[in-house]
Amino acid sequence: MFHYFKRWFPSKDEVLKPKMAIQQAVSLLRREYDGIPLDKESVDADPLKQFSDWFAIAVKEIKNDPNAMILGSANRDGQPATRTVLLKGFDEEGFIFYTNYESNKAKDLAENNKVSLTFYWPDLMRQIHIQGAVEKISDEMSDQYFKSRPAGSKLGAWSSKQSSVIESRDVLKENLRSFEKKFSNSEIPRPSHWGGYRVTPHRFEFWQGRLNRLHDRIVYRFEGENWVIERLSP
Numbered sequence: 739m740f741h742y743f744k745r746w747f748p749s750k751d752e753v754l755k756p757k758m759a760i761q762q763a764v765s766l767l768r769r770e771y772d773g774i775p776l777d778k779e780s781v782d783a784d785p786l787k788q789f790s791d792w793f794a795i796a797v798k799e800i801k802n803d804p805n806a807m808i809l810g811s812a813n814r815d816g817q818p819a820t821r822t823v824l825l826k827g828f829d830e831e832g833f834i835f836y837t838n839y840e841s842n843k844a845k846d847l848a849e850n851n852k853v854s855l856t857f858y859w860p861d862l863m864r865q866i867h868i869q870g871a872v873e874k875i876s877d878e879m880s881d882q883y884f885k886s887r888p889a890g891s892k893l894g895a896w897s898s899k900q901s902s903v904i905e906s907r908d909v910l911k912e913n914l915r916s917f918e919k920k921f922s923n924s925e926i927p928r929p930s931h932w933g934g935y936r937v938t939p940h941r942f943e944f945w946q947g948r949l950n951r952l953h954d955r956i957v958y959r960f961e962g963e964n965w966v967i968e969r970l971s972p
């Protein structure tokens with residue numbers, strides 16, 4: 739394999755020469771990917787096990803937010819929206835995250851339960867893309883997780899009407915103060931507008947960056963009662 743990129747791929751210092759406008763520099767930002775091979779034969783037959791293996795490596799190797807994932811939604815008009823949320827649990831039933839049940843994303847999810855999740859770990863040259871259907875988890879499960887959160891996060895959930903327009907940051911400070919007072923002598927309960935969702939997957943794609951942009955893409959799609967494994971062209 740030719741490693742000719744080493745000759746002509748510029749370093750970040752070269753790209754960010756003071757006299758070069760960032761608009762010009764952006765097209766020079768590139769790197770080669772030389773991850774370890776990913777094959778239909780070497781992946782686990784069970785996509786959840788494969789996810790679990792990659793996720794364990796990400797948790798070990800990635801300094802910040804290895805559990806950050808991009809949640810893609812679309813409203814009833816088909817307008818897509820994406821945002822980052824944190825994965826807080828996964829098992830055979832699906833992938834769990836927590837949020838505000840009155841947020842913009844919650845409105846999308848109520849109109850259209852088809853979603854995607856994307857993990858990207860640049861240092862591992864790996865991406866996992868999941869498609870599935872979303873549903874709210876039980877109140878008991880949300881209560882249980884809410885109890886485990888630090889007091890500040892609990893009060894934050896009470897204080898923010900997520901995705902609504904506010905006049906200034908003072909609104910949040912004021913709300914925080916009033917909820918601190920309200921719950922000063924009692925346990926902070928879970929607000930009914932806050933809880934979890936579970937994404938039940940029907941498709942997984944594991945992407946491993948490889949040389950010359952000839953990346954490995956291994957897809958699992960649920961057909962009948964089985965997971966069918968296929969390789970896609972990069």
Ligand SMILES: Cc1cc2nc3c(=O)[nH]c(=O)nc-3n(C[C@H](O)[C@H](O)[C@H](O)COP(=O)(O)O)c2cc1C
Nearest residue numbers: 803806821822823824836837838841842843844901
């Ligand atoms: C690293 C990171 C983690 C985040 N985790 C969450 C989360 O777990 N839940 C959440 O509601 N928002 C989380 N957010 C904020 C969301 O990206 C988003 O701004 C917010 O949920 C409002 O989105 P919406 O208006 O589409 O509903 C996170 C943002 C970042 C950058």
